Amino acid sequence: MVACVFHAKKEVLIKKICDGYFGRLAGKVYTIEYQKCGLPHIHMLIFLEEGDKICFVEQINAIISAQLPDPQIHPQLHISKTQKSPQCAIVRQSIVK
Numbered sequence: 178m179v180a181c182v183f184h185a186k187k188e189v190l191i192k193k194i195c196d197g198y199f200g201r202l203a204g205k206v207y208t209i210e211y212q213k214c215g216l217p218h219i220h221m222l223i224f225l226e227e228g229d230k231i232c233f234v235e236q237i238n239a240i241i242s243a244q245l246p247d248p249q250i251h252p253q254l255h256i257s258k259t260q261k262s263p264q265c266a267i268v269r270q271s272i273v274k
Contacts, residue, residue: 200229
């Protein structure tokens with residue numbers, strides 16, 4: 178089930194990119210990796226034609242954003258500190274002892 182959903186989402190992403198979502202596509206390279214728990218993720222490098230290359234911070238900020246969900250607005254999506262990195266929590270506990 179996870180693999181089917183991942184494959185469908187990957188195909189939609191690749192189609193958007195090939196259809197010019199970021200600009201005219203010159204080429205792409207990607208690899209799919211699986212985490213220890215078996216969940217897939219993709220690393221993708223896209224090459225744009227000379228006139229469509231992203232050169233300025235403002236262009237990048239218009240495309241990319243990363244933020245944690247607000248616990249007041251979306252409590253079901255909120256991630257606690259220990260959920261972010263359990264390995265780091267274990268290391269921190271061993272250092273404190």
